[in-house]
Amino acid sequence: KNEVEQSPQNLTAQEGEFITINCSYSVGISALHWLQQHPGGGIVSLFMLSSGKKKHGRLIATINIQEKHSSLHITASHPRDSAVYICAVRRGSNYKLTFGKGTLLTVNP
Amino acid sequence: EPEVTQTPSHQVTQMGQEVILRCVPISNHLYFYWYRQILGQKVEFLVSFYNNEISEKSEIFDDQFSVERPDGSNFTLKIRSTKLEDSAMYFCASSDSLAETQYFGPGTRLLVL
Numbered sequence: 265k266n267e268v269e270q271s272p273q274n275l276t277a278q279e280g281e282f283i284t285i286n287c288s289y290s291v292g293i294s295a296l297h298w299l300q301q302h303p304g305g306g307i308v309s310l311f312m313l314s315s316g317k318k319k320h321g322r323l324i325a326t327i328n329i330q331e332k333h334s335s336l337h338i339t340a341s342h343p344r345d346s347a348v349y350i351c352a353v354r355r356g357s358n359y360k361l362t363f364g365k366g367t368l369l370t371v372n373p
Numbered sequence: 374e375p376e377v378t379q380t381p382s383h384q385v386t387q388m389g390q391e392v393i394l395r396c397v398p399i400s401n402h403l404y405f406y407w408y409r410q411i412l413g414q415k416v417e418f419l420v421s422f423y424n425n426e427i428s429e430k431s432e433i434f435d436d437q438f439s440v441e442r443p444d445g446s447n448f449t450l451k452i453r454s455t456k457l458e459d460s461a462m463y464f465c466a467s468s469d470s471l472a473e474t475q476y477f478g479p480g481t482r483l484l485v486l
Contacts, residue, residue, distance in 0.1 A: 295472065305462055307416070307477040350416065359404070359421035359429040359471065366415065 267291055268364035270351050276370045283338040285367045287351030290332065294354050297361060298325050298336050301348040310336070310349075341371045375399040377478035379465050385484045389454050394481045396448045396465030405448045406466040406475060407440065409433070416464070422448065455485045 271286045287296070298310040311318050311325040313334065318325050322341075327334040338345055348368050352361040378397045386392050398405050407419040420430040422440055439451045448467075452459055462482050466475040 297475070299477075304479075305410075305482070306479045307464060309474045309476060312474045352416070357471070359406070359423070360418035360431065361406075361408075361416075361475070362418070363416040 266364070267362050268351055268353055270349075270364040270367050272367060273365065274368045274370075276372065277341050279342055279371055279373050281341050281371075283336075283341050283345070283369060283371075285336045285349050285351075285369070287334045287336070287364060288332060289334075289351075289353050291353075291355055293329075293332075294356055294358075296327055296334050297352040297354070298334070299350040299352060301350055301366065303347070307350070338369075341369075343371045343373050345369060346371050375476075377465055377467055377476050379463075379478035379481050381481060382479065383482045383484075385486065386455055388457055388485055392452050392455055392483060394450045394452075394463050394465075394483070396450070396478055397446055398448055398465065398467030399469075399476055400446070402467035402469045402476075404428075404468045404471060404475075405440075405442070406468075407450045408464045408466065408477075409461040410464065410480075411458075411461045419450070419463075452483075455483075457485050459483060460485045 269288045295314050300308045313327045322339045324337040348366040350366045351364040380395045405422040410416045420434045421428045437453045441449050462480045464480045465478040468475045
């Protein structure tokens, strides 16, 4: 079983829709990262969370430590949001990030 | 805004050849990382580097791999004798502390023939 599971694997939405991407993990963590990977391959860090909720523009990330679950929400989605969204976790004082397989989001105009 | 840069963007090499992938992390960052992503697969951690030494490495990071920070600005990943299965996108990242966001470079796409 993967340490980090994301759902759905693929998501297609219409412009303006509210998007939710989920991430579950099986181990205790010290931090969870949400990343965006563009079609060209570049990776951009969106959020790093250890508790609660963070908001940046139209993006909101939440984490429930007890349930080992995080969600990434996109409000008023736009075609430029089309990308792969990746959840990654760090355990304890370890340096490494363990990645999920990603969710491919396609937002149609 | 400061960014992580990587060179080359693409490299094609023959199996058995040595390759060096270069990264320039953000200048005040102290923690450096290499990751790889085989086509169609998830991103995998290779190695982290702090205080001029490897702080953690994965099982992928065997004796064929080495990292170096030769001059205080560059951070390099060397693969001594490339294999076909080393073909992947290699990402460098840096952060200013363990608890902070990692900033990723644009990646080097390595193709081993």
